[in-house]
Amino acid sequence: MKLGRVIGKVWATVKDPKLTGVTLYLMQPVNELDEPLGRPAVAADVVGSREGDLIYWVGSAEATFVLEDRQIPSDVSIVGIVDDKSTGGD
Amino acid sequence: MYLGKVIGNVVATVKHPSYKDQKLMLVAPMQPDGSLKKATMLAVDTVDAGINDVVLVISEGKSASEILEFEKRVPIRSVIIAVVDHVDISEQDQ
Numbered sequence: 001m002k003l004g005r006v007i008g009k010v011w012a013t014v015k016d017p018k019l020t021g022v023t024l025y026l027m028q029p030v031n032e033l034d035e036p037l038g039r040p041a042v043a044a045d046v047v048g049s050r051e052g053d054l055i056y057w058v059g060s061a062e063a064t065f066v067l068e069d070r071q072i073p074s075d076v077s078i079v080g081i082v083d084d085k086s087t088g089g090d
Numbered sequence: 091m092y093l094g095k096v097i098g099n100v101v102a103t104v105k106h107p108s109y110k111d112q113k114l115m116l117v118a119p120m121q122p123d124g125s126l127k128k129a130t131m132l133a134v135d136t137v138d139a140g141i142n143d144v145v146l147v148i149s150e151g152k153s154a155s156e157i158l159e160f161e162k163r164v165p166i167r168s169v170i171i172a173v174v175d176h177v178d179i180s181e182q183d184q
Contacts (some may be wrong), residue, residue: 001167003100061163062163065162066165080107083102
């Protein structure tokens with residue numbers, strides 16, 4: 001899993017039916033200093049993130065196991081909204 | 091698995107249910123020579139690792155679900171499974 005910043009939203013009416021009801025956000029992966037890591041991705045959101053939120057996401061097959069009733073066609077899914085993060089004194 | 095250094099932790103109240111009651115640490119992937127990479131990862135901790143500990147992180151979902159004893163697959167991919175005491179690198183002529 002990695003940290004990410006929600007930087008936009010994606011609307012798509014014509015899409016795989018299994019994505020119905022799943023919000024699609026534009027998300028920029030970041031490190032703990034909020035520095036961008038790689039290029040932005042479109043992430044499936046199931047936890048109710050909002051634009052600007054610092055979140056964490058999971059990739060590859062695990063991104064499909066975010067809903068109880070079905071697997072969704074996603075390889076990047078937001079699975080948590082960060083309240084607080086601490087980095088030790090170094 | 092890869093070597094990593096715990097550089098912090100993450101607190102999140104709103105999250106996927108599989109993350110409930112799990113400790114979530116910030117881990118910087120570490121080269122054998124000790125230098126850290128910038129691509130910080132998050133990993134669920136199962137060995138009570140502390141900040142600045144060198145750890146072993148498994149980063150594959152099926153193993154993660156099994157280690158964390160979930161019956162079905164869950165959206166967790168990286169798990170800290172060991173605190174490393176020492177790394178020996180044999181002297182090769184690079």
